[in-house]
Amino acid sequence: MSTETAPHDRSEAESFNNSHLLDPAATTASQEEISGEIADLHEAYRQEVLAGKKAETQPRIDFAPYRSSLLRHPTKNLHHADPETIELHSPAFGQRDVHALESDLTIQHNGEPIGERIVVAGRVLDGDGRPVAGQLVEIWQANAAGRYIHKRDQHPAPIDPNFTGVGRAITGPNGEYSFTTIKPAPYPWKNHHNAWRPAHIHFSLFGTDFTQRMITQMYFPGDPLFSLDPIYQAITDKEARDRLVASYDHALTSHEWATGYNWDIVLTGSNRTWMEDEEGEN
Numbered sequence: 454m455s456t457e458t459a460p461h462d463r464s465e466a467e468s469f470n471n472s473h474l475l476d477p478a479a480t481t482a483s484q485e486e487i488s489g490e491i492a493d494l495h496e497a498y499r500q501e502v503l504a505g506k507k508a509e510t511q512p513r514i515d516f517a518p519y520r521s522s523l524l525r526h527p528t529k530n531l532h533h534a535d536p537e538t539i540e541l542h543s544p545a546f547g548q549r550d551v552h553a554l555e556s557d558l559t560i561q562h563n564g565e566p567i568g569e570r571i572v573v574a575g576r577v578l579d580g581d582g583r584p585v586a587g588q589l590v591e592i593w594q595a596n597a598a599g600r601y602i603h604k605r606d607q608h609p610a611p612i613d614p615n616f617t618g619v620g621r622a623i624t625g626p627n628g629e630y631s632f633t634t635i636k637p638a639p640y641p642w643k644n645h646h647n648a649w650r651p652a653h654i655h656f657s658l659f660g661t662d663f664t665q666r667m668i669t670q671m672y673f674p675g676d677p678l679f680s681l682d683p684i685y686q687a688i689t690d691k692e693a694r695d696r697l698v699a700s701y702d703h704a705l706t707s708h709e710w711a712t713g714y715n716w717d718i719v720l721t722g723s724n725r726t727w728m729e730d731e732e733g734e735n
Contacts, residue, residue, distance in 0.1 A: 482645040484681055490518040491686045498689040510693040518683035520644050556622040558634040566616035568597025568635035570711040576628040580721035584628025589659040591621040592632055599640030608641055633711065639678055651678040651685060667728040671716050672698045696726055
């Protein structure tokens with residue numbers, strides 16, 4: 454759960470912010486070294502589960518292959534704090550009410566954005582499978598070249614003047630949501646030498662007040678970068694990782710217009726969708 458007030462990509466930003474703090478040997482580690490560390494940690498986890506340990510459904514906040522997590526994870530016990538009274542009443546998540554057209558990221562500018570048009574749709578559910586209606590859902594993402602509209606994202610990929618990469622929607626009576634957007638591309642980051650993040654879309658869900666914000670990521674099926682990415686692999690349980698991957702849905706795909714992906718978000722229970730810890734969104 455997070456209390457950030459504006460959506461943005463933290464993995465790219467954090468890699469810039471923390472690059473001067475990391476041991477140079479860490480950021481120049483090879484992919485083979487990082488993959489070896491991931492394999493060792495996953496094997497240790499597998500042995501623990503075989504020995505009776507409960508399955509982990511959330512990411513490890515100090516996952517060594519994800520280098521900056523060692524610098525940013527909490528080192529003291531967490532304490533509950535009462536929010537200010539004003540935060541519990543009449544939350545204002547933007548400068549205006551959410552408009553239905555905000556869920557279409559391809560019509561926000563004067564021209565058509567470049568890239569593969571997609572529809573991402575699903576339902577927000579509680580742990581018992583009941584729909585969560587009236588939930589504010591925000592998304593943000595890189596463009597079709599893997600570039601964010603963010604001052605810290607300076608890697609040499611083109612900015613699309615017709616794509617900002619931000620949208621929002623309110624879930625319907627059956628917990629349903631739908632976004633039309635452009636499929637994002639992978640992008641490099643500074644965790645180690647030749648490090649690339651799999652293509653993903655960030656999701657933020659709000660409850661009834663500012664203290665109820667949860668952030669997660671949705672990935673696309675069959676991405677060859679999954680096994681190489683220490684952020685994705687920080688979720689040591691494979692079934693929990695798999696719940697972050699959308700499925701291609703031909704029923705959502707529309708003729709000569711857009712391909713479709715289905716992704717349900719489960720807020721509680723044993724099958725809950727992984728959410729980022731408040732000390733480190735990625």
